[in-house]
Amino acid sequence: LTEGTLHMHVSGQTGFVFQEPHRGFFAQTVWEEVAFGPENQKLGADEVHKRVLETFRQVGIEEKLWNRSPFHLSGGEQRRVALAAVLSMNPSVLFLDEPTVGLDGPGRDMLINLLHNLRSHYNNRLPIIIISHDSDFIFRLTERVIVMDKGQIIADAPWSMWSDLARHFEELEIEVPSGLQAWIRATGCEVPGNETEVLRELRRRREEGLFHEV
Numbered sequence: 001l002t003e004g005t006l007h008m009h010v011s012g013q014t015g016f017v018f019q020e021p022h023r024g025f026f027a028q029t030v031w032e033e034v035a036f037g038p039e040n041q042k043l044g045a046d047e048v049h050k051r052v053l054e055t056f057r058q059v060g061i062e063e064k065l066w067n068r069s070p071f072h073l074s075g076g077e078q079r080r081v082a083l084a085a086v087l088s089m090n091p092s093v094l095f096l097d098e099p100t101v102g103l104d105g106p107g108r109d110m111l112i113n114l115l116h117n118l119r120s121h122y123n124n125r126l127p128i129i130i131i132s133h134d135s136d137f138i139f140r141l142t143e144r145v146i147v148m149d150k151g152q153i154i155a156d157a158p159w160s161m162w163s164d165l166a167r168h169f170e171e172l173e174i175e176v177p178s179g180l181q182a183w184i185r186a187t188g189c190e191v192p193g194n195e196t197e198v199l200r201e202l203r204r205r206r207e208e209g210l211f212h213e214v
Helices: 030-040 045-059 075-087 105-121 135-139 159-171 178-187 195-207
Strands: 014-017 093-097 128-131 144-149 152-158
Touching (some): 030 045, 045 075, 075 105, 105 128, 135 178, 144 159, 152 159
Parallel strands (some): 014 093
Antiparallel strands (some): 144 152
């Protein structure tokens, strides 16, 4: 990591889910879409079949959708298919580009629950990098935030260092997450304990649904 830039050392493949998932689709069925990656990794038929079923289970794609066209699904279902297509290739890092674009409230909540479940499934061994302007969405899923302006990194901190992040949010006219606003009001703008304790408390409140929209 150098000033204003971010360098990542990644072993293996990276997975990228587009802002508009349907733009990456090309297969006639959901099954073929998800199987395409493993097939092109030169895996045997049995292993491809196993990976497709496993990723369907991970992201909650029901059997009734397997032979449907991915182009004829709802926005939330398309997100699931796009995630499955990437996860079936066992990436070492997962990138999500503006994942809430086009989703309604229930679709957004579905995606949050899905990503929480994926993090638990991989036991935090799969880094998930979310590129988004939706600060509430990011707050509910992440611990570390990188703020960029005009292609340069201007802040890189955990949510527990909220005072620094909030300052940059204000400068860039980014809405401070409602859950973080609630935390600030509840603590009287003073963070008790050390950074590790605060981060643990933020995570606990977030996972238990103790942060509410304001």
